[in-house]
Structure formats: structure tokens, C-alpha cells
Amino acid sequence: MTPDRLRARYWIETAFPLEDAAETMAGEQSTGTFTRVYGETDELRERHAARVEQMVEKESASSPSLPGAGKPKNGPAVYRRAEVTLSWPLANMGVSLPNVLATVAGNLFELQPFSGLRLLDITFPAAFLDRYRGPQFGVAGTRRLCGVEGRPLIGTIIKPSVGLSAEATGELVACLAEGGIDFIKDDELQANGPHCPFTERLEAVMRAINKHADKTGKKVMYAANITGELDEMLERQARVRALGGTCAMVSLNSVGLPALHALRNVSEVAIHGHRNGWGIYSRSPAIGMSYVAYQKFWRLAGVDHMHVNGLKNKFCESDESVMESARECLTPMFAIAGRGCEIMPVFSSGQSAKQAPDTFRALGSADLIFACGGGIMAHPDGVGAGVRSLRQAWEAALTGAPLEEYARTRPELRLALEKFAGR
Amino acid sequence: MTPDRLRARYWIETAFPLEDAAETMAGEQSTGTFTRVYGETDELRERHAARVEQMVEKESASSPSLPGAGKPKNGPAVYRRAEVTLSWPLANMGVSLPNVLATVAGNLFELQPFSGLRLLDITFPAAFLDRYRGPQFGVAGTRRLCGVEGRPLIGTIIKPSVGLSAEATGELVACLAEGGIDFIKDDELQANGPHCPFTERLEAVMRAINKHADKTGKKVMYAANITGELDEMLERQARVRALGGTCAMVSLNSVGLPALHALRNVSEVAIHGHRNGWGIYSRSPAIGMSYVAYQKFWRLAGVDHMHVNGLKNKFCESDESVMESARECLTPMFAIAGRGCEIMPVFSSGQSAKQAPDTFRALGSADLIFACGGGIMAHPDGVGAGVRSLRQAWEAALTGAPLEEYARTRPELRLALEKFAGR
Numbered sequence: 001m002t003p004d005r006l007r008a009r010y011w012i013e014t015a016f017p018l019e020d021a022a023e024t025m026a027g028e029q030s031t032g033t034f035t036r037v038y039g040e041t042d043e044l045r046e047r048h049a050a051r052v053e054q055m056v057e058k059e060s061a062s063s064p065s066l067p068g069a070g071k072p073k074n075g076p077a078v079y080r081r082a083e084v085t086l087s088w089p090l091a092n093m094g095v096s097l098p099n100v101l102a103t104v105a106g107n108l109f110e111l112q113p114f115s116g117l118r119l120l121d122i123t124f125p126a127a128f129l130d131r132y133r134g135p136q137f138g139v140a141g142t143r144r145l146c147g148v149e150g151r152p153l154i155g156t157i158i159k160p161s162v163g164l165s166a167e168a169t170g171e172l173v174a175c176l177a178e179g180g181i182d183f184i185k186d187d188e189l190q191a192n193g194p195h196c197p198f199t200e201r202l203e204a205v206m207r208a209i210n211k212h213a214d215k216t217g218k219k220v221m222y223a224a225n226i227t228g229e230l231d232e233m234l235e236r237q238a239r240v241r242a243l244g245g246t247c248a249m250v251s252l253n254s255v256g257l258p259a260l261h262a263l264r265n266v267s268e269v270a271i272h273g274h275r276n277g278w279g280i281y282s283r284s285p286a287i288g289m290s291y292v293a294y295q296k297f298w299r300l301a302g303v304d305h306m307h308v309n310g311l312k313n314k315f316c317e318s319d320e321s322v323m324e325s326a327r328e329c330l331t332p333m334f335a336i337a338g339r340g341c342e343i344m345p346v347f348s349s350g351q352s353a354k355q356a357p358d359t360f361r362a363l364g365s366a367d368l369i370f371a372c373g374g375g376i377m378a379h380p381d382g383v384g385a386g387v388r389s390l391r392q393a394w395e396a397a398l399t400g401a402p403l404e405e406y407a408r409t410r411p412e413l414r415l416a417l418e419k420f421a422g423r
Numbered sequence: 424m425t426p427d428r429l430r431a432r433y434w435i436e437t438a439f440p441l442e443d444a445a446e447t448m449a450g451e452q453s454t455g456t457f458t459r460v461y462g463e464t465d466e467l468r469e470r471h472a473a474r475v476e477q478m479v480e481k482e483s484a485s486s487p488s489l490p491g492a493g494k495p496k497n498g499p500a501v502y503r504r505a506e507v508t509l510s511w512p513l514a515n516m517g518v519s520l521p522n523v524l525a526t527v528a529g530n531l532f533e534l535q536p537f538s539g540l541r542l543l544d545i546t547f548p549a550a551f552l553d554r555y556r557g558p559q560f561g562v563a564g565t566r567r568l569c570g571v572e573g574r575p576l577i578g579t580i581i582k583p584s585v586g587l588s589a590e591a592t593g594e595l596v597a598c599l600a601e602g603g604i605d606f607i608k609d610d611e612l613q614a615n616g617p618h619c620p621f622t623e624r625l626e627a628v629m630r631a632i633n634k635h636a637d638k639t640g641k642k643v644m645y646a647a648n649i650t651g652e653l654d655e656m657l658e659r660q661a662r663v664r665a666l667g668g669t670c671a672m673v674s675l676n677s678v679g680l681p682a683l684h685a686l687r688n689v690s691e692v693a694i695h696g697h698r699n700g701w702g703i704y705s706r707s708p709a710i711g712m713s714y715v716a717y718q719k720f721w722r723l724a725g726v727d728h729m730h731v732n733g734l735k736n737k738f739c740e741s742d743e744s745v746m747e748s749a750r751e752c753l754t755p756m757f758a759i760a761g762r763g764c765e766i767m768p769v770f771s772s773g774q775s776a777k778q779a780p781d782t783f784r785a786l787g788s789a790d791l792i793f794a795c796g797g798g799i800m801a802h803p804d805g806v807g808a809g810v811r812s813l814r815q816a817w818e819a820a821l822t823g824a825p826l827e828e829y830a831r832t833r834p835e836l837r838l839a840l841e842k843f844a845g846r
Contacts, residue, residue, distance in 0.1 A: 029612065031583045037800040039591070040583040048586035048618070066706050068739030091618045092585050098650050098677035099614045102699050106611055106674070109702025110738035117702075160454040160463045162515050163471035168462070188529060189452065191522045195471070195514045227521050230653065230681040251529070254521035256679010258653040276525050279532025279540075283489050284707040315533035316491030377460040 005087040007053065007123040008104040008293075013064070013081045013116030013286065015071035018055060021113045022084045026050035029108055030092060048092055054085040064115030065286035079115055095131045097257050097297055100124075109287060116286035119293045124300065129334050132261070132300040134341035137270040139330070139367045142304060142344050145246040145270060146221050148182050151398055153221070154390045155183030155371035156383075157348065162189040166196050170204025172383070176376070177212035177220050179384030180391060183369055186225035188251050188274045198226070198236055206243040213244075223249035223272035223305075230259045234266060241268045247305075253277040257301050264302025272346070273303035283316065291325040295343075296333055305344040305369060311358050314350035322347075323362045330367055344369050351375050352420040353393035353403075353413055360397040370394070380415050389416035428510040430476065430546040431527040431716075436487070436504045436539030436709065438494035441478060444536045445507045449473035452531055453515060471515055477508040487538030488709035502538055518554045520680050520720055523547075532710060539709030542716045547723065552757050555684065555723040557764035560693040562753070562790045565727060565767050568669040568693060569644045571605050574821055576644070577813045578606030578794035579806075580771065585612040589619050593627025595806070599799070600635035600643045602807030603814060606792055609648035611674050611699045621649070621659055629666040636667075646672035646695035646728075653682045657689060664691045670727075676700035680724050687725025695769070696726035706739065714748040718766075719756060728767040728792060734781050737773035745770075746785045753790055767792050774798050776816035776826075776839040783820040793817070803838050812839035 014021040030050035031040055058081040071077065086104075093099040100122075109117050135141075143149055156176060158169055176184055184205075192198040202224050213219040226236035226248045233255070237248050249272040250260065264271060281288040295306055308325040309317050325345065332340025345368050347359060352375030360366065372390060379386030392413040396406035407414040437444040453473040454463055481504040494500065509527075516522040523545075532540050560568065569576055579599060581592055599607055607628075615621040625647050636642040649659035649671045656678070660671050672695040673683065687694060704711040718729055731748040732740050748768065755763025768791050770782060775798030783789065795813060802809030815836040819829035830836040 031586050037582045037797055039587060039595070039800070044583060044586040048583075066739075067708065068706070068741065070739075092612065092616050093614065094616045096615065096651050098652070098674065099616075101677045102611050102614075102650060102674040102697075105676075105703070106699035107702075107738075109700070109706055110732075110740065112737060112739055114739075159460045160467060160471075163454050163467040164462055172462070188525050189515065191516065191525075192519065193515050193517045193522075227525060228519050228681070229521070230685050233681070251521065251525040253528075254524045254679075255681050256677075258651070258656070258678050258682040259685075262653050262682075274525075276529035277532070279530075280528070280704060280711050283491070283532055283710045285490065287706045287710075288703050309533075314535060315530075316489075316493075316535055316537075317533065318491065374460055377462070 004090045004125050004127070006090060006093070006100060006104070006125060007085055007087045008119060009083060009085045009121040011081065011116070011118040011120055012084055012114055013061065013079050014113045015064070015069065015075060015077065015079050015115065016113045018057060018080055018082050022052045022055055024111060024113055025084070025108050026052055026086050028111060029086070029103055029106065030088060048089060050086050050088045052084060053087050056083045058082055066115050069115035070112040083120065090125055090127065095127045097132065097261070097301055101257065101297065105289060118287060119289040121290065122293045122296055124296065124333065126334055126336065128300055129336070129339060129341070133302065134300055134339070135302060135304045135343050136264065136267065137304045139342050139344055142270050146182050147218060151366050151394055153182040153369045154387060154394065155185065155369045156181055156376045157185050157187050157371055157373035158190065159187065159373045159377045161187035162193065164196060166200035166204045169196065169201050170208045173205045173222070174208035174212070175383045176387060177209060179387035181220055181387045183221045183223070183371065185223035185249055185272060185371065188225065188276045191225045191227045192232070198224070199239065202239060202243060202245070206245055210244055219246065221247045223247040225249045227251045227254055230262060233259065233263055237263060237267050237269060245269060247272050249274055251276050252298055252303070257297060260298065260301045260303065270304040271302060273298055273306040275307045292328050295325070295328060299333060299341045299343055303343060305346050307348055308345045310347040310349050310351040311355045311362070312350065326363055326368065330365060346371055353389045353416040354420055356390070356393035357397040357403055366398060375420065378419065379412070380419055381412065385412040385415065388412040427513045427548050427550070429513055429516070429523060429527070429548060430508055430510045431542060432506060432508045432544045434504065434539070434541040434543055435507055435537055436484065436502050437536045438487070438492065438498060438500065438502050438538065439536045441480060441503055441505050445475045445478055447534060447536055448507070448531055449475050449509050451534060452509070452526055452529065453511060471512060473509050473511045475507060476510050478505050480505045489538050492538035493535040506543065513548055513550065518550045520555065520684070520724055524680065524720065528712060541710060542712040544713065545716045545719055547719065547756065549757055549759070551723055552759070552762060552764070556725065557723055557762070558725060558727045558766050559687065559690065560727045562765050562767055565693050569605050570641060574789050574817055576605040576792045577810060577817065578608065578792045579604055579799045580608050580610050580794055580796035581613065582610065582796045582800045584610035585616065587619060589623035589627045592619065592624050593631045596628045596645070597631035597635070598806045599810060600632060602810035604643055604810045606644045606646070606794065608646035608672055608695060608794065611648065611697045614648045614650045615655070621647070622662065625662060625666060625668070629668055633667055642669065644670045646670040648672045650674045650677055653685060656682065656686055660686060660690050660692060668692060670695050672697055674699050675721055675726070680720060683721065683724045683726065693727040694725060696721055696729040698730045715751050718748070718751060722756060722764045722766055726766060728769050730771055731768045733770040733772050733774040734778045734785070735773065749786055749791065753788060769794055775843040776812045776836055777843050779813070779816035780820040780826055789821060798843065801842065802835070803842055804835065808835040808838065811835040
């Protein structure tokens, strides 16, 4: 393989011979169309055609995973599955994330030979790092902004998700800061609704955070949800910075790669990436995209944190899948020291003190944001006790102390374990 | 229903009581989380909670469509299906397409009670039209730019998809213009690769188009693929305009709503929306989004043309689905005269002279772009004959003349029907 080729690995399912099906993908996503045209010379194919680099056959199925696919006339009704790696010359799409996406995840999910097709992974040549630069803060920068080392950032999501006024949000943040929280984010449903305008909310929240910082020296990181049109996002980022804020959140699927990249180019704060809508890409095993591939686009474009769900979450995702995603965020994308684009995985969704030890054991790292909404807000003794229960749970996790035992002398943790036992 | 509520209709599948499942969706996407928190007062719920407006039960299934969903303990293994309509107060998300997307298509596809969940439709309050304005050119504006009335725009896609030099592309465009084409688009794989830089290609193409226009008065519409980072897209749009071009193409899923909206705000040319990657949203019947819902976001954001696939296409989509999509593009989104945001449906994918009569019969309108790549480029007598075969096919379609009969005295059409008979 020459280093300037882009590679992508897929899971495919087809009733046609695997080699033919793979060639159809390669043809359709490079020089070909449904019929040979005059200009598609051998020389042009040699220079620009995508290549099938590897194919590993997997178990077959007797029925198609998805409807609508074609099958050979009089052919056997066997649906063969394989992992296929394609490669493209970089000259086809250039060093451009939007155009890479149109190439590796464009018009191929619908191709007739396939009753299933998923993008599993992608390998970007180093030229992408030169142009896109990746996360500005990443793991180390986020820790520096928060002043937290050696343990996860304990975080929360403003709850109720939507409906609090700016003033009430500021009061809640003051409580949370008082309780010792490291990180607070808006819910993804809360951006700039007329009942809680972004500017008012930001001002109320930053007043509370700055007041706490003046008193204690600890600056809580607030991921203000700046999701909106691009001019709004840029203006809101500047406003966050002007008020001393250190982070801005965007709903990635709502804003798209170019807007994220434009934000990264001017942002002076960490960018917190929320993946809501991710279920469209992930829920069906037969279509879509793996998180491994998905997060690489956003990391290159400049995100600093990305959501990975959490253990025993309120969604459908398995614990194995969650941990694979989290590990991937911490895995270098490029073998260049200090330029691997590692980002903070954000554990969120039904999280509470309970999951801390298993999360640490499975990840093997304390580089993460552990965000609990209800897991803090619904603590029987209030949000301050909720935060303390999390700090205690992570002390136990990091020192290897059994959680129940550690809770005996720590009432906040004990109450949290009781409250959330049923989940 | 008060007019300032946003409504969305879903298809759901669940092993839980339908009412409970629908309430979970509504709660999760508005005021709720997995446990009741202090701030979620009755008054706050009254003002901000999403409401279940309607539920129509459909046939049940004995096994789940998607893996990973929960089911009631000791409950019956029946997966009930329904169409559910939810509504939200506009105060929750404001008049903001990215935030609407995070609300109606955010963290709900993964909710544990659901073994299937698809967004079927969305109804935007008129406030969105005031802010977003929708397509700048739409159907009438596109016709005006092309000087074509009373019949479809006959179009083509530059093929080979990728690999031609700028010079060779210009030569091909000269041939196509000579042949009488109305509309030419770049392939979505061809944007600004180093072997065929955007600027060089645009210059070569516009030279050919302008020369033809000077000679004949007919200005061919060229949808130049400007997909890239936002600054690039804006600069390329300006360049298209400066050279007398009338259209720019973007890969919608690659650029996202805010970048499309930013482009619309300054564009002086029609915006041609390519939906590559659409299979991720559409291939599984149990997850994703209908084209009906999908295209409304892009129309509001300002797209003028959108791809709908074509009859007997090379993909998996059924003819019924294709025609439903095309009709939707021509259906007003708002009941305000002249402001319905209608756009040109673009038929493309394995199209040739063969499909013209059925397409016209099924759509009941000539307001469409009929784009044939191989269907023109692979014509045995060359691209000029390919274009003429399409013009003839549409004459037959519009006058109701049987295609085979019409072809008897028209050799270009006859050869096209022979060449593409196997498909």
C-alpha cells in the first residue's frame, strides 16, 4: 500500500459472489457507473479506480438482513458475509473530510447487490493531520483547563433537560460548584429556546462559576450548548470565552463537519461533541457506520470530547460496545508522537456512583469525563451530596477499594448506592 | 393543536405497552431523564413537556426488528407497532433547524424500549419559513435560469465519475451542449481532487458553456460540485457566479444544515442537493428517517434541487418509494401561496430513455430534472445522440405516444432502447 491511499473497511452481506460485489463497491465509488462509458479507459482506471485490498469471509446467512437487495437469477439463496477493505488514491477526493465522507459513506449503502453494508473503519493518510490539526485541547488540554489530574472529571448535565430558566440554571450551577463538580454541560435539548436564551443562561452560569473560582481557585468547566447556525455558534463561542468560559458543546450530527471545522479554526475553548442521533448509524447491525469510523471524522475536524454512552446505560448499547468506543477515543489516530488526536471519552446516560469501578476496570484509564444527570440531581440529599458520592465512588475505583465497603463510612456514597440500586 | 407547536410522526416497535413507550419518547426528548429530578415540577412539565398527540396501532410482530431492545420481565414476547405523533412547544428549541434535528432525531433512536423507531414526518410551524426562507430558485427559478418550460430538464452526470482532467471535462461538456443538453452535474466523487482541481475544471466547463451560449443563446446549467469546507464552498460559489454559472452542487450529508444555510444566505446560484449516504437513513425499515422528513430540513435550509433516485434504478429503492419522494419535493410545505418551498426532484441512477414515459405517468408533472450518466454517455452513437434520445423519449412521454412506435422514425431513441433493453 502506498501511504497516500485512503483505506476503508466494510462489513458486507450479499447473495452475489463476494469478489464481484466488492468490485461493484469499488467501481461505483470511483471510476464506474452501471455501464462502461467511453472515457473509462484502462489508463484512467489504473490511476483512479478504487482497489479491493483485502477480503475476509465471515459466516453466511440464509436470509437477507435488509430488504430490497438483488440476488442472482436461479442462484442459491445464501447471503455471504465478509469484511472488505477498499483503498482509493488521495488524488480522487483530495485532503477534504466532506469529500472523503461522500466517497467512503456515499452512494454505496443502497447498492443493489447488498443486503447489508456497514463502514467499520477508515485509515486517513497523514496529510489529513497536516490540514485538519485535530483536537486543540484533547485530554491534556482539558485537564489543564479544569485543573484536574489523576482522576476522571466528575460531570453532570443540567436537568430537567429543558425548561429551567436562565436564573434557575445559574442557581443550580452554583450548588453544583459548591458540591465540588468539575464539569457541567447543558442538555442537548437546551440551546437557545426563547424561555431560556443562550446569552442570559451563559451569563447566569458564568456568574456562578466565576464567583466560585474567585473564592476557591477552582474553575468549573461548563460546556455551553452553542448548537445553532454557524454565525450563532461562532458568536456564542466568543461570548463563552469573553466571560471566562472554557468549553462549548455542539450536537455533531446537527451541525456537520464543515461547521465543526470552522468553529475549531477560531475556537479558544474546548469543543464538547454530543453524538445525539447516533442511533441512526448504529442500531441496525446491517447498515450504517461503526463508532470507530465515525469518531475519526470528528476528531480530525477538531472535537475535544465525544460521548460514548456508559455502562448499564438507559439505551440499547451493550457494555462491550461502550468500552470499545471509549478506548477508541484514547487510541492515537496517527503514529506521530503528541499528534495522535486523542480525545476525552464522555460517559453519560443513566450513570451514577454504581458504575465507577467497572468503568475504570474496563477502560484501564482515568482519562474520561464521567457525566451523571439524574445520578447527581436525584441524590436524596441534594446535588452537593450527589457530587460527593461520585468523587467517593471514583476514589474507591482508583484505589481498588470495594465500593460497598468504601461506602460504609461515606453517607453520600451509601445513599447513592441505595437510591440507584434498582438500575 | 396550537400553531406554535412542532409535530413529528414516528413508526415505533416495542414489547412494552404502547402508551408507556410513547411517554418515554416524549419524556426523554423534553423534560425527563431516567429518574425524576427535583426541578421537574408539574408546572415545568406543563409548559415544556412533549405531548403524545396521536397513536395508531399497526400489525404486531413476534420477534424484534432490531437487537438490543429491552422487554418487560415475564411479559409476552409480542412486539407491537404503531405510528405515534409527538408535539413540542417551540419555546423548547426555538426556530433553529439544528436544534429541531437534535430534538426530533436525537437521543431517541437508541432508547431501550424500542426494537425499531423511524421518523416519518415533521410539521414545521410557519415561523421557520420566516427565518429560513427556503429555496431561492426552486422549480420556477430553475426553469428561468435554464430557459426550459413545459418539459423536464434533460441532464447528465460527468462520467467517468472521477478521473477526467479539467480539460477533458470541458471537452465533454462542449459535446453535451452541442447535443442539446439542459443540465450537467459533476459526479459527487468529483470535487477538488488534485488531478482535476475545481477552479481549472470550472473554467474549462464554463468556457464551453459560455461559448455555446454565445452561439445559440442557450445557457446550459452546470451544477459544479463545490462540496468542501465552508470557506471553500463560499469561494467556489462566488467563482461559479463570476464565470456566468447558474448552479452549485453540494453533498448534503457531508456538509450539514448550518453550512447549507450559510451558503444559501449568500448564494446567487441554484443549490443542487445530492443525498449520497442516504442509504444509512433509509435502508433499514426499522431505523432512520423517511425521505419525507429528511427533505423538509434541506428545503427549509435553502436547497433548490434534491435527488430522488429513479425508476428501475441501480439501487435497492422501490419505484413506489422513488415516486413518493419526487411527489413530496413538489408538495408545498406551507399553505402560503408562492411560499411552499417546492423544489426540483432530480431523477438519477441507471436512468435512460426507457424510463421517461413511466416517470411522467407516475409523477403527473414535467417539473423534474432527468439525469442520465451512462444513459447518455454510453449511447452507441455518442453523447449527442444520447441527449437526443432523451429529448425524443420525453416528447413521446409528454404527448402520450408509445415509446417503441415513436422510436421507429428516430434512430437515436431506437438505438438507446436497444442498448439499454437489458436493464
